[in-house]
Amino acid sequence: xxxxxxxxxxxxxYSECLVxxxxxxxxxxxxxxxxxxxxxxxxxxxxxxVAGYPSVFAHGMLxxxxxxxxxTNYVGDGRxxxxxxxxxxxxxxxDTLNSTATVESVENNIVRLxxxxxxxxxATVLSGYAEARVDD
Amino acid sequence: MAVDKFPIExxxxxxxxxxxxxxxxxxxxxxxxxGTEPGSVIAPPTFAQSSAQFDPNYFLxxxxxxDWFGSGKEPTGVKKKEGGSGGGGGGGGGxxxxxHFEYHRHLKPGDVLTAETKPGKTWEKESKRAGKLxxxxxxxxxxxxxxxxxxxxTGVGVRTERPVDQ
Numbered sequence: 001x002x003x004x005x006x007x008x009x010x011x012x013x014y015s016e017c018l019v020x021x022x023x024x025x026x027x028x029x030x031x032x033x034x035x036x037x038x039x040x041x042x043x044x045x046x047x048x049x050v051a052g053y054p055s056v057f058a059h060g061m062l063x064x065x066x067x068x069x070x071x072t073n074y075v076g077d078g079r080x081x082x083x084x085x086x087x088x089x090x091x092x093x094x095d096t097l098n099s100t101a102t103v104e105s106v107e108n109n110i111v112r113l114x115x116x117x118x119x120x121x122x123a124t125v126l127s128g129y130a131e132a133r134v135d136d
Numbered sequence: 137m138a139v140d141k142f143p144i145e146x147x148x149x150x151x152x153x154x155x156x157x158x159x160x161x162x163x164x165x166x167x168x169x170x171g172t173e174p175g176s177v178i179a180p181p182t183f184a185q186s187s188a189q190f191d192p193n194y195f196l197x198x199x200x201x202x203d204w205f206g207s208g209k210e211p212t213g214v215k216k217k218e219g220g221s222g223g224g225g226g227g228g229g230g231x232x233x234x235x236h237f238e239y240h241r242h243l244k245p246g247d248v249l250t251a252e253t254k255p256g257k258t259w260e261k262e263s264k265r266a267g268k269l270x271x272x273x274x275x276x277x278x279x280x281x282x283x284x285x286x287x288x289x290t291g292v293g294v295r296t297e298r299p300v301d302q
Contacts, residue, residue, distance in 0.1 A: 035189035039206035065156035084236030
């Protein structure tokens with residue numbers, strides 16, 4: 001399941017659809033599991049009337065969590081050594097997200113990946129990197 | 137944030153994995169996990185963030201007997217302070233701009249962590265979509281029951297002058 005140095009080339013890509021038509025209920029699930037009950041993510045009345053947004057929106061960490069699923073499906077379980085992201089656009093209920101990892105380098109049995117998650121309009125919602133141990 | 141005791145529990149990992157739409161058996165099936173390289177159930181890469189559940193003072197969780205700023209009868213349960221500072225994107229303590237994790241080892245059920253957070257850099261930037269942006273960094277060190285550093289997490293939060301234009 002783990003990646004091998006000999007099978008990796010700079011520029012290789014791996015992609016997954018993270019979610020189709022994101023549901024408010026999944027955002028609620030994430031609030032419950034993570035403990036982040038910020039009303040901006042689950043409380044439409046507060047978010048539209050007080051905060052001034054068109055609707056609730058996903059936790060950045062939900063997008064990072066789903067993107068992490070793509071990464072671990074690629075590099076294998078327990079292999080990550082680093083994982084970092086920037087949240088560049090908000091993710092809304094109804095969004096469909098696709099995520100791609102691109103091999104940037106393979107050195108000393110560590111693969112470095114560039115990560116990008118985009119919504120259905122092609123806007124980048126998350127960009128980042130991951131590093132993982134790979135086998136000889 | 138300071139968390140004295142963050143117990144890593146199998147059912148919490150299961151619920152967390154479900155919430156990110158990850159049905160990987162390594163997050164819930166101990167028998168399956170025993171035959172994998174990690175050798176046990178492990179937590180997904182972003183699980184450490186749920187240490188908020190064990191932070192007694194975490195401000196984004198309603199607390200018994202305290203006002204909560206989400207809606208009830210009114211759109212918010214807290215009266216807006218006149219001249220209060222920072223829109224924070226309209227309440228809610230601002231938005232999450234960046235998150236970085238460094239894994240020294242992966243978490244598994246039975247671990248009991250402590251977490252200590254220190255403030256990092258702060259900076260400002262002007263943006264077209266949300267006015268002035270005020271960034272602040274915090275660095276959290278998660279240590280296990282033996283005092284070993286297991287995860288270093290760096291978060292960057294941003295407060296915006298006004299809600300982000302869509």
